[in-house]
Amino acid sequence: MQKLIMIGTGHGFVFDCYNTCFLMQNDDKYFLIDTGGSAHIVQNLQKLNINLGQIHDIFISHCHTDHILGLFWILKRLAGMIRSGKYEGSLNIYCNDEVANSIRNIYPNLFPNLYVDLITKYLNIVILNDNETKNIAGKDYTFFDAKARGNKLYGFETELDDNKKLVFLGDETCNPEIYDKIKNCDYVMHEAFCLDSEQDIFKPYEKHHSTVKSVCENFKDFNIKNLILFHTEDTHLNNRKELYLNEGKQYYSNNILIPDDLEIIELN
Ligand SMILES: [Zn+2]
Known part of the structure; x- marks a missing residue:
């Protein structure tokens, strides 16, 4: 049984939910995708009853603060766990060269030498090339350059x-060069910064982001069975699902999912 476990669903500067990151679960194995930007990554994993000792594979999609900074809080917690014998094996970080350079440059400056030495021993940074496949947590993942503007x-x-x-x-809003990868897919995960009616408030296009309407319109003929939208503003969390679904359904006839933090989606 595979599951998608949402740890956070917010954009880069939210306060009332966590930044977008999630786990791919395959039976008892976990693969963490992005880490958000703060120590709440550790707290939200605790809320989900997932022990950091179970996580040995992390993918960081890009260098922005809301995707990479949570990693350093994970590294700090893991260093403590290693010292007390509660973490075994290595931690594999899969990422592009830009992310790898950032991690290597930053972590030695953040922690006491004892921690830096421990982290250096267990950290295994795997630099990904475009269209490279890796078997992670029992499944094949093919990573690709999304041809972002940033x-x-x-x-x-x-x-x-x-x-x-x-x-x-x-x-980022999907580059049309990538469209062939997503046509006829069962699940596509894409950002939607805000409702189209609120684009004047949140200005998604300035940041290479989308509105719910713009994603749904762009993808309407792609025969994607389940469109998962996340990385949103945080002013409507109590009824975000309803508001976003109502907007999306006007332009998109297949299933749309607007997950909340800590929500678990069964992939079947
Ligand atoms: Zn982001």
């Missing part, structure tokens, strides 16, 4: 049970 951004596609396919596109 920092170098990687997404991935993976085959689920029953030959179903899921594609994660990171947090």
Whole structure:
């Protein structure tokens, strides 16, 4: 049984939910996708009853603060766990070269030498090339350059049970050069910054982001069975699902999912 466990669903500067990051669960194995920007990554994993000792594989899509900074809080917690014998094995970080350079440059300056030495021993940074496939937590993931306008951004596609396919596109409006990867997919994960009616307030296009309407209109003929939208503003969390679904359904006839933080989606 594969599950998608949403740890956070907000954009880069939210306060009332956590930044977008999630786990791909395959039976008892976990693969963490992005880390958000704060120590809440550790807290939200605790709320989900997931021990950091179970996490040995992390993918960081790009260098922005809301995707990479949570990693340093994970590293700090893991260093403590290693010291007390509660973490075994290595921690693999899959990322592009830009992200790898940032991690290598930053972490030695953040912690006491004892921690830096421990982290250096267990950290295994795997630099990904465009269209490279890795078997992670028991499933194949093919990572690709999403051809973003900002920092170098990687997404991935993976085959689920029953030959179903899921594609994660990171947090920029999908570049039309990528459209062929997402057509006829079972699950596509894409950002939607805000409602179209509120674009004057949140100005998504300035940041290479989308509105619910713009994603749904762009993808309406792609035969994507489940469109998962996240990386949103945080002013409507109590009724975000309803508001976003109402807007999306006017332009998109297949299933749309607007997950909340800590929500678990069964991929079947
Ligand atoms: Zn982001």
